[in-house]
Amino acid sequence: MTIEVTHEQLVVDRESPQTRRRRWEQRYRIVLLVGDALAAAAAAFLIHAAYGRWAVSLVLPPTWIVAMVAHRSYDRGALGLGTEEYRRVLRGTLALPALAALAYWLGTRDAGLLHDMIMAAVPAAAIALPVRYTLRRRLHRRWARGRDRSPTLLVGPSHDVAELVAVLRRGGVQDLQIAGVCLSDPQNASSVRQLGLPVLGGPADMTDVLRAVRISTVVVLPAPGLDTSVLRRMSWTAAAHGVDFLLAPVLTDVSASRLAVRPTNGVPLLRIQAPDLSRTSRLPKELLDRTLAAALLTLLALPMLLIALVVRLDSSGPALFRQQRAGRYGDHFTMLKFRTMRADSEALRAELAHLNQNSDGLLFKVKEDPRITRVGSLLRRSSLDELPQLINVVRGDMSLVGPRPPLPEEVEEYTPDIKRRLLVKPGLTGLWQVSGRSDLPWDEAVRLDLGYVDNWSMGLDLTILLRTGSAVVRGTGAY
Template sequence: MTIEVTHEQLDVELRRPAVRRRPWDRKYRTVLLVADGLAAVAAALLIHGAYGRWAVALALPPTWILAMLAHRTYDRGALGQGTEEYRRVLRGAVALPALAAAAYWLFTHDSALLHDMTMASVPAVLFALPVRHLLRRRLLRRWARGRDRSSTLLVGPSRGILELVGVLRRGGAQELQLAGVCLTDPENATDIRQLGIPVLGGVDDMNDVVRAMGVNAMVVLPAPELDAFVLRRMSWTAAAQGVDFLLAPTLADVSAARLAVRPTNGVPLVRIQSPNLSRFSRLPKELLDRSLAAVLLLLLALPMLVVALVVRLDSSGPALFRQQRVGRYGDHFTMLKFRTMRPDSEALKAELEHLNENSDGLLFKVKEDPRITRVGSFLRRSSLDELPQLLNVVRGHMSLVGPRPPLPAEVEEYTADIKRRLLVKPGLTGLWQVSGRSDLPWDEAVRLDLGYVDNWSMGLDLTILLRTGSAVVRGTGAY
C-alpha cells in the first residue's frame, strides 16, 4: 500500500503545528496546579504549627510544584488516568526528601530544614491525592455524560477495530469518543456499521477525514498494509494538524506500568515487564492482608455474632457454610461464609440447572434462587455473607483482593490459560466483584481475573478496595 503525497498535503505538513487541545485539558491542569500549591501550603503551615519554623513554609510550595513537574504529573498522558497519575505523585513525594537532603549537604547545612521538609512530604501527599481522586471522579462523570471527550478516528483492519471497540465499550467511561473509522479492508465495512460506528473511507482517505472531522486523536491498529513508511507518513500528518497519534498494541489488558520503550538502533521497541508475582514482592501485600483482616475481625466481631444468631433463627441449619475451594497453586482450603441457603441446597441444584444465568461458563448462578432463605437474600445483596472469609485471610488461605475462589469441579474444567488465575491467592473482593459480579459473562470474568494476575500491584489492590464499597452499595450482580 502506498499513500500519495499531494502538494496541498505537503503544504499542510510544513506549517507550524497547532495542537488541538482536549476541551478539559487546560482547565484540569490549572486546577491541579492550584490544588497542589494549596496542598503544599497547608502541609507547610501544619509543619510550622508543629515545630514553629517559617523556612519550610517558604520553601515547600515551590519545591513541591517542581517535584510534581519533574515527575510529569501534569503531562497529558497522565491526566485523569488514575493509578498512573497517583503513582507519579508518590514518586514526586519520595523525591522531596531527596531534594531536601541535597540542599542540606550542598547549601544550607540546616538539619531542622531537612527534618521539616521530609516530614512535610507526608501531609502534602495526603492533601494532594484526595484532590486528584475527586477531580478524576468528576472528569469520569463528565465523560459518562458525553462531555469533554476527544473525538477519535480509528484506522486499521476491521477485525482489530471490532476487538478494540469491544474493549473500549466494556471499560466504562473513558475519554475517547469514536468519530468514525478508516479501514484497510473497506470491503468489511458492514461489520463496523453494525456497531453504529460510521465508516469514513479507507486509509487513503485518512488525511481528508482528519481535516474535515476535526478529530483530536487518531488510533492506528497493526495491519500488514501499514508498514513503517505508511505509519511514518501518518504520524507526520497527525503532527502537522495537531492530532494525537496513538498506536494500539496487539496485546491488550497490559497496564501502563509494565510498558517501557527501549530504543535499539533507532527502533523504539516496547518492553513488557513480566508479572511481579515473587514471594518477596508480595510480602507487603501479605502483611497488609493479615493485619487489616485481623483488625476488621476485632471491630466486626459483635455484628458477626448478631448475623450468625439471625441466620440460625431464620432457618434450620448451621450459621456458617463451609465449602472446599481451590487457592493459590491449586491448594484446597475450607472457605467460610454465612449460610444463605437451605441445608438441602446441593441436592436441589440439579433441578435448577436449566435456570443457570451463567450457562456460557463454569459458574452456577440463578436469579430468584428458591433455595435462598429470607435472611440469606439480604446477606447476599449486602455482601455480609462474605465476612467470615476474613478468617480465611488471617489464616493465609485468601487475600483481601484477588480472583474469585473457584470450586474444585470448576478447576478440573479449566484450560491451561485459565489456570493462571491460581498463581495468586483468591480474594474477598476483586476486579470481577467491582465490575458486575454475577452479571458478567464467564469470558469477561476470566479476562478480568487474568488481567489482575498479570498487572498486580499494591496500587491496583488499593484501587479495588476503594471501589468495593460503592459496588456493595449498588449491589449489582449480587444474587
C-alpha cells in the same frame, strides 16, 4: 497504499482549529498548578506553626512546583489517569528533600530551612494527593457527561477494532470518544456498524477523514497492510493535522506499569515485564490480608453471631455453609459462608440446570433461585453471606483480593490458559465482584481474573478494596 503530505496541507492544517491544544487540558493544568501551590502553602503553614520559621513559606511552593514539573506530573499522558499521576507526585515528593539538600550544599547553609523543607514533604504530599483525587473525579464526571472528551478515529481490522471498543467501554470513564473507524477490511464493516460506530473508509482515507471530521486522536491497530512505511506516513499526516497518533499494542489487559520502551539500534521495542508472583513480593500482601482480616473478625464478631442466629431461626440447617473449593495451585480447602439456601439445595441443582444464567461457561448461577431462603436473599444482596470467609483469609486459604474461588469440578474443566488464575490465592473480593459479579459472562469473568494475575500489585489490591464498598451498595450481579 500512499498517504500524501504536502507543504500546502501542512500550512493550512497548522492554521486550523484542530491544531489548537484542547482547552480542557489547559484549564486542568492551571487548576493543578493552583492546587499544588495551595497544598505547598498549607504544608508550609503547618511547618511554620510547628517551628516558627517563615522562610519555608517562601521557598516551598515554587520548589514543590519545580519538583512536580521535573517528574512530569503535568504531562498530557498523566492527566486524569489516577495511579500514574499519583506515582509521579510521590516521586516528586521524594525529590523535595534532595532538592533542599542540594540548595543547602550549594550555599544557603541554612540548617533550619533544610530541616523545614524535609519535614514539609510529607504534609505537602498528604494535601496534594487528595486535591488531585478530587480534581480527577471532577474531570471524570465531565467525561461521563460527554464533555472534554477526545474525538478519536480508529484505524485497523474489524475484529481488533471491535475488541478494543469492548475493552474501552467496559473499562469505565475515559477521555477517548470514538468518532469513527477506518477499516483495513471494509468487507466486514457491518460487524463494526453493529457497535454503533460509523465506518468512514479505509486507512488510505485517513487524510480526508481528518479534514472532514473534528478528530483529536488517531489510534492505529496492527493490520497486515499497515507496514512500517505506511505507519510512518500516517504519523506524519496526524502531526500535520495536530492530532495525537497512538499505536495500540497487540496485547490487551496489560497494565502501564509493566510496559517500557526499550530502544535498540534506533528501534523502539516495547518491553512487557513478567508478573512478579514470587513469595517475597507477595509477603506484604500476606501480612496485610491476615492482619486486616483478623481485625475485621474482632470488630464484626457480634454482628456475625447475630446473623448466624437469624439464619438458624429462618430455616432448618446449620448457620454456616461449608464447601470444598480450589485455592492457590489447585489445593483444596473448605470455604465458609453463611447458609443462604435450603439444606437440600445441592440435591435440587440438577432440576434447575435449565435456568442457569451462565450457560456459556462453567459457573452455575440462577436469578430468583427457589432454593434461596428469605434471609439468604437479603444476605446475598448485601454480600453479608461472605463474611465467614474472613476466617479463610486468617487461615491463609484465601486473600482479601483475588479471583473467585472455583469448585474442584470447575477446575477439572479449565483450559491451560484459564489455569493461570490458580497462580494466586482466591479472594473474598476481586475484579469480578467490583465489575458486576454474576451478571458477567464467563469469558469476561475469566478475562478479569487473568488480568488480575498478570497485573497484580499492592496498588491494584487497594484500588479493588476501595471499589468493593460501592459495588456492595449497588448490589449489581448479587444473586
